[in-house]
Amino acid sequence: MNRSSNLGLILVLIATLSLSTEGIAAKIAYQGGTSVMTALVLRYIIAALVFWAGVFILKENFHLPVRSLTFLMVFAVSTQGLTVLCLFYSFKYIPAALSILLLYIYPTVVTFLAYFFLQEPLTKNKLTALILTLAGSAIILGQPFDNLDIRGIIFAFAAAVLNSLFVIGTAKLVKNISVLVLNTYNCTALAVFYTIIGFCFNSLSLQLTTKAWLSIIEMALICTVLATAAFFHGIKMLGASRSAIISTSEPLFTGLLGYLFLNESLNSMQITGGLFIILGVLLQRDKTPGHASQG
Secondary structure, three states: OOHHHHHHHHHHHHHHHHHHOHHHHHHHHHHOOOOHHHHHHHHHHHHHHHHHHHHHHOOOOOOOOHHHHHHHHHHHHHHHHHHHHHHHHHHHHOOHHHHHHHHOOHHHHHHHHHHHHOOOOOOHHHHHHHHHHHHHHHHHHOOOOOOOOHHHHHHHHHHHHHHHHHHHHHHHHOOOOOHHHHHHHHHHHHHHHHHHHHHHOOOOOOOOOHHHHHHHHHHHHHHHHHHHHHHHHHHHHHOHHHHHHHHHHHHHHHHHHHHHHOOOOOOHHHHHHHHHHHHHHHOOOOOOOOOOOOO
16 A cells, blocks of 8 residues: 555645644634634734744745746635635625535646646546545535525636646646745735735734634634645645645535534435545545656
């Protein structure tokens, strides 16, 4: 059994579990008086400071050619940064569950983009896992929706495409740049980007409760530092498409956390969807030594 492949699977699951706490932390932060933009700015400033501390403590070489650095910063803002904004605006027009469900078409987009641009093969296991995990997500999140606003659907689809480009681009970048340095510049770019937007729309305030501050710190350390570090290392070991497919377990983790901490019930359909996702994730275990990056 390929150790690198299984470690990569564990890292992506850790990243996905970390990200699944984001909704709970965000709700607590909003109850404490923070705005969405304030939460984003503080989250990425704290994360960037932690990554910069890691760079200096580990004496990582962070010097990049100006052209490479410029591309990296623009890439972070135009993919990851805009993904978050598009998803936020989709929440404004359509139910959050539908927004998340539409976002999760991104593993499908990643799988086919990785085939064309990263030469990652389209294996039978990969396609089966893709169908199972997407079906599981649809079952967990699915419910009847009426009077849908097309603007929300467009924003959610845009978020899915942008997130796909982010995953594919990251898979190429981690081949030449260390994960720590890549994360450091990504978070720095996003902190600057959201700060500029926050000032332009006068939507920043530091008058927050202790509970809100603790929630933002959790989002910075767990949902950003731990999640991105684990996910980027996972991409390096597994490839973009397999990592994206495994990340569809986020709705499952979110449902379990809601059950454990918010007293939200789990019905039989959600449990069935969770089993679909688990089966899909298990199909991503590589039992053939030496093929961790091939899917």
